[in-house]
Amino acid sequence: MALTAKEAGLAACHVCNRLIPVGELAATGHRCPRCGAGVHGRKTDSLARCWALVLAAVIFYFPANLLPMTHTGFLGKVQSDTIMSGVLYFFASGSWPIALVIFIASVFVPLLKLLVLAYLLISVQRRSHWRPAERTRLYRMTEIIGRWSMVDIYVVTILVALVKLGALANIEAGPAAPHFALVVVLTMFAAMAFDPRLIWDRMGEESKDLSHHRVTENTEKSVY
Amino acid sequence: MDKRIACHCCDLLHEVRPLPPGGVALCARCGAILYRYKRNPLDRTLALALTGLILFIVANTFPFLAIEKAGLTRKMTLATGIFELYREEVYLVAALVALTTLLLPLVELCALLYVFAPLRLGRRPRLLAPVWRVMARVRAWSMMEVFMLGILVSLVKLASMATIVPGVAVYAFGALIVVLTAAFAAIDPHLVWEALENR
Numbered sequence: 025m026a027l028t029a030k031e032a033g034l035a036a037c038h039v040c041n042r043l044i045p046v047g048e049l050a051a052t053g054h055r056c057p058r059c060g061a062g063v064h065g066r067k068t069d070s071l072a073r074c075w076a077l078v079l080a081a082v083i084f085y086f087p088a089n090l091l092p093m094t095h096t097g098f099l100g101k102v103q104s105d106t107i108m109s110g111v112l113y114f115f116a117s118g119s120w121p122i123a124l125v126i127f128i129a130s131v132f133v134p135l136l137k138l139l140v141l142a143y144l145l146i147s148v149q150r151r152s153h154w155r156p157a158e159r160t161r162l163y164r165m166t167e168i169i170g171r172w173s174m175v176d177i178y179v180v181t182i183l184v185a186l187v188k189l190g191a192l193a194n195i196e197a198g199p200a201a202p203h204f205a206l207v208v209v210l211t212m213f214a215a216m217a218f219d220p221r222l223i224w225d226r227m228g229e230e231s232k233d234l235s236h237h238r239v240t241e242n243t244e245k246s247v248y
Numbered sequence: 249m250d251k252r253i254a255c256h257c258c259d260l261l262h263e264v265r266p267l268p269p270g271g272v273a274l275c276a277r278c279g280a281i282l283y284r285y286k287r288n289p290l291d292r293t294l295a296l297a298l299t300g301l302i303l304f305i306v307a308n309t310f311p312f313l314a315i316e317k318a319g320l321t322r323k324m325t326l327a328t329g330i331f332e333l334y335r336e337e338v339y340l341v342a343a344l345v346a347l348t349t350l351l352l353p354l355v356e357l358c359a360l361l362y363v364f365a366p367l368r369l370g371r372r373p374r375l376l377a378p379v380w381r382v383m384a385r386v387r388a389w390s391m392m393e394v395f396m397l398g399i400l401v402s403l404v405k406l407a408s409m410a411t412i413v414p415g416v417a418v419y420a421f422g423a424l425i426v427v428l429t430a431a432f433a434a435i436d437p438h439l440v441w442e443a444l445e446n447r
Contacts, residue, residue, distance in 0.1 A: 027261050029254035034261075036254035039384045040441050043250050043261075058444045060377045061384075098409075114405075122404045125397070160257050160278040171391050174348065178398025179405065181345050184336065185329035186315045186406065188322060193409065197333060202340040209344065212388065224258040224278070 030221075031228065035065040070219040071145060077214035078141050084206045085134060092198035094180060100191065104198060107131060107176060130176040130204070133169055137211045140166045141218060148222045156223050163220045170215055173208045177201065255280055264438075289436035290368045296431035297360035303427060304357055306420035308350070313399070313418065317410035325417065326350060352390040353428065359383045360431055363440065372443050380440055387432070392425045 029036050034043040037056035044056065044063055056063045067073075092104035105113070107130045114123035140162055147159060180197050187195040251264050257280040267273060267285040275282055286292075311323040326349065333342035359379050366373040373379065399418065406412050 028259040029261055030259055032261055034254065036256070036259070038256070039381050040437070040444065041253050041256075042441070043252055043254060058377075058441065059380055061381050117408070119404060122401060125401055129397075156258070157278050160280070164257065164280065171388070172394055172397070174391050174394045175398045175401060177341060177345065178349070178395045179401045181329035181333060181341070182313070182324075182398060182402040183405065185324040185332045186313055186322060186402070186412075187409075188332070189315070189317055189320050189410075192317060192320065197336055197338045197341065201338055205341050205344050216388070220257045220278075221259040224260075 028221075028224065028228065030065055030225065035063050037061055037063050066221060066225075067217065067219040070217055070222060071149065073217040074141060074145055074214050077210050077217055078138055078145070081134075081138055081207050081210035081214060084203045084210065085138070088134075088200050088204035088207050089131065091200040091203065093176065093200040093204065094183060094198050095196045096187075097194035097196075099193075106200060107204070126176065126179075129172050133173050134207050134211060137166045137170055137173075137215070141211070141214055144218060144223070148226060151226045153227060156227050159223050160220050163215075163218065163223075167215045170208070170212050173211070174205075177205050177208065253282055255282060283438070286434065286436035289434055289439060290364060292434035293360060293431055294364045294368050296427050296434060297357055297364060300424055300427045300431060301357050301361065303420045303424040304354060307417045307424055310417040310420070311415035312421075313402075313415060314413040315406065315410050316413065323415070326421070348389055348391040349395045352386050353392055353424070355386055356383065356390055356428065356432075359386075364435075367439065367443060372446070376440070377444060380444070390428075392421065392428070396422060396425060 029043060033046050035046050035049060036043055037059060039061040040056060040059040042056055042058040044052070046065055049063060049065075052063075054063055055061070089107055091106065093107055093110065094105050096103045096105065107126070111123050111127045111131070114120070114126065144159060144163055147154070152159075180201050183195045184197050187193050253262050253264050254260070255262065255275040255278060258275060258278040260275055260277045262273070262276065262282060264283070265273075267283075269285055269287065271285040273282040273284070274280070308326050310325070312325050312328070314321055314323045330342050330346045330350070333339075333345065359382060362373055362379055363376060363383070403412055403414075
């Protein structure tokens with residue numbers, strides 16, 4: 025079967041995979057007759073919602089990385105650390121595996137995710153036909169790895185809970201923490217808002233364009 | 249029941265066919281996983297969900313980590329971190345941590361038991377449809393395994409500063425992650441869909 029649900033006039037429920045004829049959607053109030061979840065042929069306003077969430081995440085990405093994540097009080101001295109200064113500290117002190125984990129989870133993954141989503145959005149808007157399977161895989165990857173960025177938030181939580189030793193040592197959460205949490209949440213919502221089936225819808229348009237092209241060529245040839 | 253399924257990633261229609269043991273059905277066009285063969289799905293899901301609930305109680309009542317430095321000791325449970333963030337008025341982060349590591353995993357466990365205990369007994373739970381919908385939504389926001397990585401990173405971070413002693417709860421928490429993941433992997437959604445159709 026080389027037919028998409030859309031081409032067959034069907035919409036699939038996100039929750040229980042039931043296929044519903046598009047014509048019956050209005051009658052059921054866009055609800056799945058089997059599980060009651062909201063059903064739309066494609067995620068509603070996917071591109072606009074995804075762009076809005078990506079841009080919001082970009083805005084919060086700056087304070088998340090520039091403001092201090094933790095304030096560490098150690099024997100009367102207070103030191104404020106941003107994500108990057110933490111990474112550099114561990115790199116300098118020789119624990120490069122931990123530096124790498126924090127760098128990848130907190131700096132690299134959120135940035136990569138925003139870039140990939142922006143690229144996917146632009147590629148769909150420009151009706152790109154380039155490597156749809158690879159672009160779909162790229163989307164699945166961003167969806168899976170996004171959650172791991174939360175690791176820094178959890179590290180702060182554990183440090184804040186454990187290191188409360190009065191004057192000896194004390195760690196408090198810095199202003200970057202809520203901003204960083206927002207970046208993670210917004211990028212996760214952005215990935216959820218993107219509909220990878222749009223990549224393939226453009227491919228469907230291509231085959232129609234091509235067949236159209238072939239017809240015009242043929243008519244031109246028949247003229248000669 | 250409709251014997252077709254649309255790929256959630258590229259919308260291509262496929263016919264649902266029974267799989268051999270250990271089999272996986274992949275989308276012919278984009279390679280996404282469509283469905284898997286499930287062995288003894290009801291018993292497995294239910295057993296794992298019950299185990300998970302016991303582990304959840306252990307993980308949240310016993311001390312999680314303890315820090316020792318110059319004769320001072322401080323113990324924490326999972327809830328301590330959330331409470332400290334709340335006290336420092338970082339409400340957003342406190343709420344997010346509470347949701348992703350405490351509340352939503354509990355919701356998932358309760359939902360699993362609510363759906364699969366009656367199904368195992370051959371009955372249909374009254375709120376099957378809404379509970380199943382909630383379960384599908386919550387999955388992405390339950391992030392215990394990420395929290396576990398956070399524990400490892402914190403251990404290394406603090407190793408040079410003080411002695412850190414992992415408590416019983418850390419092991420229970422680690423086991424809970426494995427058990428909950430296995431419980432979700434054991435689910436055969438087709439059984440739930442069938443139960444939903446036969447109302």
